[in-house]
Amino acid sequence: MSTKYVFVTGGVASSLGKGIIASSLAKLLQARGYKVANQKLDPYINIDPGTLNPYEHGECYVTDDGAETDLDLGHYERFTGCPTSQANNITTGRIYQNVINKERRGDYLGKTVQIVPHITDEIKRNIKLLGNKGEYDVVITEIGGTVGDIESLPFIEAVRQLRWELGEKSVLIHLTLVPFLSASGELKTKPTQHSVKALLEIGVQPDVLVLRTEHELNSDLRRKVALFCNVAPKAVIQSIDVSTIYEVPIKMREEKLDEIVLEQLGLPLNSEPDLESWKKFLYKLKNYSKEVRIGLVGKYVELHDAYKSIVEAFIHAGAVNDCKVNIEWVHSEELNEQNAADCLKNLHGILVAPGFGHRGISGKLVAIRYARENNIPFLGICLGMQCAVIEFARHVLNLADANSSEMEQTPHPVIDLMDSQLNVTEKGGTMRLGAYKCELTEGSKAYEAYGQKEIQERHRHRYEFNSKYREDFEKAGMITTGINPESGLTEIVEIPAHKWFVGVQFHPEYKSTVIKPHPLFVSFIKACLS
Numbered sequence: 001m002s003t004k005y006v007f008v009t010g011g012v013a014s015s016l017g018k019g020i021i022a023s024s025l026a027k028l029l030q031a032r033g034y035k036v037a038n039q040k041l042d043p044y045i046n047i048d049p050g051t052l053n054p055y056e057h058g059e060c061y062v063t064d065d066g067a068e069t070d071l072d073l074g075h076y077e078r079f080t081g082c083p084t085s086q087a088n089n090i091t092t093g094r095i096y097q098n099v100i101n102k103e104r105r106g107d108y109l110g111k112t113v114q115i116v117p118h119i120t121d122e123i124k125r126n127i128k129l130l131g132n133k134g135e136y137d138v139v140i141t142e143i144g145g146t147v148g149d150i151e152s153l154p155f156i157e158a159v160r161q162l163r164w165e166l167g168e169k170s171v172l173i174h175l176t177l178v179p180f181l182s183a184s185g186e187l188k189t190k191p192t193q194h195s196v197k198a199l200l201e202i203g204v205q206p207d208v209l210v211l212r213t214e215h216e217l218n219s220d221l222r223r224k225v226a227l228f229c230n231v232a233p234k235a236v237i238q239s240i241d242v243s244t245i246y247e248v249p250i251k252m253r254e255e256k257l258d259e260i261v262l263e264q265l266g267l268p269l270n271s272e273p274d275l276e277s278w279k280k281f282l283y284k285l286k287n288y289s290k291e292v293r294i295g296l297v298g299k300y301v302e303l304h305d306a307y308k309s310i311v312e313a314f315i316h317a318g319a320v321n322d323c324k325v326n327i328e329w330v331h332s333e334e335l336n337e338q339n340a341a342d343c344l345k346n347l348h349g350i351l352v353a354p355g356f357g358h359r360g361i362s363g364k365l366v367a368i369r370y371a372r373e374n375n376i377p378f379l380g381i382c383l384g385m386q387c388a389v390i391e392f393a394r395h396v397l398n399l400a401d402a403n404s405s406e407m408e409q410t411p412h413p414v415i416d417l418m419d420s421q422l423n424v425t426e427k428g429g430t431m432r433l434g435a436y437k438c439e440l441t442e443g444s445k446a447y448e449a450y451g452q453k454e455i456q457e458r459h460r461h462r463y464e465f466n467s468k469y470r471e472d473f474e475k476a477g478m479i480t481t482g483i484n485p486e487s488g489l490t491e492i493v494e495i496p497a498h499k500w501f502v503g504v505q506f507h508p509e510y511k512s513t514v515i516k517p518h519p520l521f522v523s524f525i526k527a528c529l530s
């Protein structure tokens with residue numbers, strides 16, 4: 001069967017949840033036996049979000065193949081359990097870079113290189129990359145931004161052309177907002193009509209309208225929207241606010257989004273979608289018997305999206321443990337020796353987050369010392385693990401000036417640059433990125449959690465545990481329990497004498513999904529509960 005395409009655009013306002021709708025549709029089609037891939041097109045000029053400040057764009061999500069991508073890819077993986085890759089996230093920057101490289105190579109010799117057709121052709125080529133693999137029945141492509149933006153125009157134009165070329169083989173879903181005016185008690189459809197008009201002006205007719213709303217939309221309102229927007233009344237569906245994003249697939253099923261899309265693509269409905277395990281997860285999520293408080297120590301805590309995958313991993317791990325995980329956001333810059341006990345004493349566990357640069361480091365060290373000395377379960381991720389190593393060096397090995405060479409030049413760089421990173425000058429895409437193997441020590445907390453000897457986890461960092469110090473650390477009680485079998489680099493450190501103290505150089509949070517909660521998070525929450 002040749003691949004069919006679904007496009008998801010958004011109008012009226014940003015942040016309406018296109019990524020969640022796209023992920024939910026993927027989940028529903030997958031639950032009917034279809035092979036589905038999600039893709040995100042981002043209309044900014046950065047080649048990837050790797051160089052973006054988390055305050056600007058939230059977390060940077062890393063795939064197995066080492067692509068630094070938009071956080072929506074995290075939703076795709078968490079919902080469907082299917083790994084994504086570089087091909088699943090394309091930015092305007094990458095499109096232009098490819099076209100300009102071709103121009104320099106002489107591929108367009110003699111021609112004026114233009115947005116139409118050269119940029120739009122490159123966009124179309126990238127949309128079709130996943131479909132051409134022949135592995136997917138349906139590719140769902142989400143166009144970032146809001147219809148009417150200057151930036152997203154070339155993407156919408158490419159979609160217009162592609163839909164023309166694909167004929168019956170594509171469906172376009174447009175997501176808008178129906179605001180509620182509390183003064184008059186009315187739901188308003190005009191912004192949706194205008195948004196569809198903006199799409200029509202550039203030649204694109206949506207097939208399905210998903211209306212984000214705080215209140216139920218009645219059939220009169222749906223019929224009215226259908227009439228004004230040339231859409232079948234049953235293809236006007238609501239996406240009502242829910243308490244958790246994981247309920248959206250169930251809501252979309254109730255609204256028959258999957259059936260409408262399959263019908264329009266000319267695909268059989270197959271069996272009813274099998275959502276048993278999803279519903280079981282939802283039930284556990286809502287019917288918990290215990291609660292824990294976990295301190296999340298980081299420097300971007302004002303914007304929770306900066307730690308999206310960590311937050312979601314806690315939701316998954318909480319549900320399997322019949323427990324609600326309450327996150328207490330602790331700003332690392334506000335934490336010091338004096339207020340540590342006050343800020344941290346009510347926590348059942350402490351997680352020190354990933355990050356870059358020296359800002360907030362001293363607060364992270366304070367939190368780690370508190371967790372270590374008070375036997376509070378601790379999980380350190382990437383920079384969080386590196387800080388655990390620095391803290392241990394300073395206060396247990398008595399190397400007062402121990403540090404990471406990312407922070408300062410020091411006689412004791414317990415965290416240091418790898419040789420391969422020494423001459424790197426460019427910032428974009430130059431870290432140790434993507435999946436690497438790790439071998440676990442039997443009997444360790446990590447081994448107990450994973451229940452297997454060899455694992456693979458995703459990385460995004462430049463600095464490493466300095467192996468010169470490994471023996472000193474082990475003698476003093478912090479041991480390496482996970483090692484990269486190819487390079488010998490330390491991937492995990494633990495303090496066996498502590499209740500649960502684990503630092504990981506990789507990012508376990510990227511691989512936690514609804515159906516497969518991450519073993520380290522599950523085990524960490526279990527330790528916090530006991």
Ligand code: GLN
Pocket residue numbers: 353354355356357381382383384386406460461462463464
């Ligand atoms: N800044 C550290 C490094 O580059 C840690 C990175 C991270 O936490 N992702 O090694």
